[in-house]
Amino acid sequence: MSTLTELLDLLEPKAGLAGRHLWLIALLDWIRGKDNNPQAAVARLRLFLDAAQARPGFQARLHQWWRTLVATVDATPLLADFGFAPRAAFLSELGERLRYKLLPGTPETTHAAELFMLLFPTPFDARWLKLIDEDSLARLGLLLNTTPPDDGEAAADPEPQHAGNTLLQDWQAVLMEALTYCTSQVVATGFSPELRLRMSPQTLQARPFHGLAGDLDALRSALLSHGPDSGALHLALDQFKSRLEACRSAASSIYAHLDEHGISVGLVFRLRQLRERILRIRELLDCLLSDKPAGSAMQLLARLVLLAEERRSIRALVAANSTLLAAKVAERGAETGEHYITRDRAAYVQMLGKAAGGGALTAGTVLLKFMVVALALSAFWSGFVASLVYATSFVLIQLLHFTLATKQPAMTAPALAAKLKDLRSTEAVGEFVDEVTHLVRSQVAAVLGNVLMVVPVVILISVGIQFGLGHPMIDAREAAHVLQTLSLLGPTLLWAAFTGAVLFTASIIGGWVENWFVLYRLASAMRYNPRITRVLGVARARRWSAFMHDNISGFTSNIALGFMLGLIPPMTGFFGLELEVRHVTLSAGQLAAAAAALGWDALRLPALWWCVAAIPLIGALNLGVSFYLAFRLALQAHNVSGVDRARIRSAIWARWRSKPSSFFVPG
Numbered sequence: 001m002s003t004l005t006e007l008l009d010l011l012e013p014k015a016g017l018a019g020r021h022l023w024l025i026a027l028l029d030w031i032r033g034k035d036n037n038p039q040a041a042v043a044r045l046r047l048f049l050d051a052a053q054a055r056p057g058f059q060a061r062l063h064q065w066w067r068t069l070v071a072t073v074d075a076t077p078l079l080a081d082f083g084f085a086p087r088a089a090f091l092s093e094l095g096e097r098l099r100y101k102l103l104p105g106t107p108e109t110t111h112a113a114e115l116f117m118l119l120f121p122t123p124f125d126a127r128w129l130k131l132i133d134e135d136s137l138a139r140l141g142l143l144l145n146t147t148p149p150d151d152g153e154a155a156a157d158p159e160p161q162h163a164g165n166t167l168l169q170d171w172q173a174v175l176m177e178a179l180t181y182c183t184s185q186v187v188a189t190g191f192s193p194e195l196r197l198r199m200s201p202q203t204l205q206a207r208p209f210h211g212l213a214g215d216l217d218a219l220r221s222a223l224l225s226h227g228p229d230s231g232a233l234h235l236a237l238d239q240f241k242s243r244l245e246a247c248r249s250a251a252s253s254i255y256a257h258l259d260e261h262g263i264s265v266g267l268v269f270r271l272r273q274l275r276e277r278i279l280r281i282r283e284l285l286d287c288l289l290s291d292k293p294a295g296s297a298m299q300l301l302a303r304l305v306l307l308a309e310e311r312r313s314i315r316a317l318v319a320a321n322s323t324l325l326a327a328k329v330a331e332r333g334a335e336t337g338e339h340y341i342t343r344d345r346a347a348y349v350q351m352l353g354k355a356a357g358g359g360a361l362t363a364g365t366v367l368l369k370f371m372v373v374a375l376a377l378s379a380f381w382s383g384f385v386a387s388l389v390y391a392t393s394f395v396l397i398q399l400l401h402f403t404l405a406t407k408q409p410a411m412t413a414p415a416l417a418a419k420l421k422d423l424r425s426t427e428a429v430g431e432f433v434d435e436v437t438h439l440v441r442s443q444v445a446a447v448l449g450n451v452l453m454v455v456p457v458v459i460l461i462s463v464g465i466q467f468g469l470g471h472p473m474i475d476a477r478e479a480a481h482v483l484q485t486l487s488l489l490g491p492t493l494l495w496a497a498f499t500g501a502v503l504f505t506a507s508i509i510g511g512w513v514e515n516w517f518v519l520y521r522l523a524s525a526m527r528y529n530p531r532i533t534r535v536l537g538v539a540r541a542r543r544w545s546a547f548m549h550d551n552i553s554g555f556t557s558n559i560a561l562g563f564m565l566g567l568i569p570p571m572t573g574f575f576g577l578e579l580e581v582r583h584v585t586l587s588a589g590q591l592a593a594a595a596a597a598l599g600w601d602a603l604r605l606p607a608l609w610w611c612v613a614a615i616p617l618i619g620a621l622n623l624g625v626s627f628y629l630a631f632r633l634a635l636q637a638h639n640v641s642g643v644d645r646a647r648i649r650s651a652i653w654a655r656w657r658s659k660p661s662s663f664f665v666p667g
Contacts, residue, residue: 002026004048008055013064020069021107021115028119032128041128042136049139059143066144075174078112079284079300080181083307084273093269093317100312116308123309126302137294171297175288176220182281183216189274190247194267200253208246215240228289237289241282248278262519341435342442345666351442355449357402359585362450363457365393366589370474383570391562398554405446406503406583406622433651440663447619450585455592462596472597479594483607485580486587488614495582496618500625502564502581507630510557523549584619591615 002010007027012019031044052058085093105118120126189195190209215236222236251274254267283300290296310316342348368389372382397404462473474482486492517523526532527545536544565581572579591611595602602608656663 002030004030004051008051008058011058011061011065013061013068016108017072017110018106018108020065021109021118023065024069025107025118028125032122032125036124038124038128038131042131042133045128045132045140046136049136049143052143053139062143063145070170073110073112073115075112076177076181078116078304079174079178080185080280082113082116082304083280083311084185084277085269091266094314097312097314097317101314116304117311120301120305120308123306126305129298129302129305132295132298134292134295137298141294171293172288175284176223179216179281179284179288182277182284183212186244186247186274186277186281187212189270189277190250192270194270195251195254195274198254198257198267199250200256203250203253206246206250208243208250212240212243212247215243223288233289237285241285244278244281248275251275251278262515262517264519341438342445342666343438348441348445348666351403351445352449354401354403355405355446356453357400358397358404358446359450359453360457361393361397361400361402362404362454362585363461363589365389366454366458366586366593367461367473368393369586369590370478370593373478379570379573380567383566385566387563387566389562390565391559394558394562395555398551398558403446403449405443405450405585405619406499406626429647429651432648433655436652437655437659437662441666443623444664447584447623451588451615451619454585454589458589458592459596462593466596473593474597476597479597479602482590482594483605483611486582486591486611486614487607488610488617491580492582492614493617493621495580496584496621497625498579499565499581499583499618500622501629502568503561503622503626504629506557506561506564507626508633509560510553510555513556514553517549517552582618582622584615584622587618588615 007023007030010026011023015023027048031041031048033040033044052062085096100117105114107115107118109115120129187209196204219233219236219240222230222233226232251271254271283303287293287296287300342351369386372385372389375382375385377385394404458473466472484490523545526548527542529541533541565583565586569578569580591608594611595608598605598608
């Protein structure tokens, strides 16, 4: 790092574009220092001001350098557009952020935003910019705006309020231009068809976006003609702010439409851009009309520094613009999940019956899976055919209204998270604990129904094949392989936890497709499209429309789950990762087939009992990981915060001590 004396000597007003900017980058590096101390950075700024005023001839060179800088780099786009996508589209902004992440910037640029990100690369810069005092800002303004006398002596210190008048006027002109740019962008976004078609009818009748530009022109005229303290300016400012608030309300009315008709990440991105531009207009107005313009300018620059850090973050972009989509997925999951929670004995018995039906069908899935293995296809095609078997089986379970236990957690977690919003009273906490016990009991019933049915049905199928074909479902070699892969002594529990994440992912895919189905009104298209009704008839088209609306999420999640269970092992094995899946119902069925193949002698094998011990743990990890991920997503989507977790844990533990059986069977 150069010393201050070297920096002062290196200033060359007639240097090339890159040279001028490199000097400024070096100066800010020196001011920033290496101690990460904002007070020390401000002290170094004062030291620079002292040295600049004391060095003969430096002020003239600095003034010439500054005039060249502001003539070649326009600050207006920085103030108006920095932090916003050049095109109001999610994917284009994602591409921009990837470029900022992966490609280095160059100081040889007239793009103010790109230069700004090189000048202030870390959030630390915002801290020391906010601490710069008014006296230092006045001295800096004088230094940049006044040519010293020819004899090289420093100019006498003027009154601070009179320093830098020309610079202040230039700054106000830049702010007005930035306001014009921002306002035009707000109006253009408000006129876009994607937003207008989703605004409320009352908003469209009020036409708030039509007069916004005219109100800004009136504000500009009042400022230029009557000054910043005039009554005319205050009237124009009130009118402009009122119109701006009406535009914000008009944009907010679109969210009600999204709640009912589905959410698009791209549309949410446009709405967020519009809201942020309105906030930027307010910040620019505050800076323009501030009693302390230099201090307000530093606060605005500090805000832009923090925005620059966010501008580089891909995670922030995805998180900010997918929150509403996550909320809609969680909300739809909560509606579905209510059907999976049993609250009385009759519902509990019904859940056991549905789970038993799902276990019986899964036994057929196990048979078909071993038949696919017997075909000895290549890894990919074996996984692909197995995926078709799984997906078909899961969809059939759905159509017959049976239950697959591990499909529940991702549905029930949002329903439980939605109840965390109102836990202000002791009664509410008690009701929440009741819901927890109902949920756990429902999961236990589903797992028991699946496992206790799939095991005997697989054994019966194997015995039937033995009597009919003279050999069991699988041979001894395949049975030994099953015992090895399902053993508790191996990585079974790791794969079971991974399968829980797969189950959660399948539910998210189902919720996303359902939202897409609703967003593009495909149910209405199926019901009323003339070509569809000519083929199906009006009544049948109506029935198919209702059927797909009710089942599209289940179909999608089941098919996605089937293909992930079948294709993840061969696909990851191709890359050397060799990830496996362990689904509790399928694993129990495979273990039953292995035991049937080995006969009564299997009961004396320790390997069998290690596998038996693994089954309940596989089920717990399948359910637990899937539920945890879905629950965390639902908490974020429902904006649940400040929950007294200790109070909830204490209440659940008290219920466990007093009524442990309530977590397993209804009272």
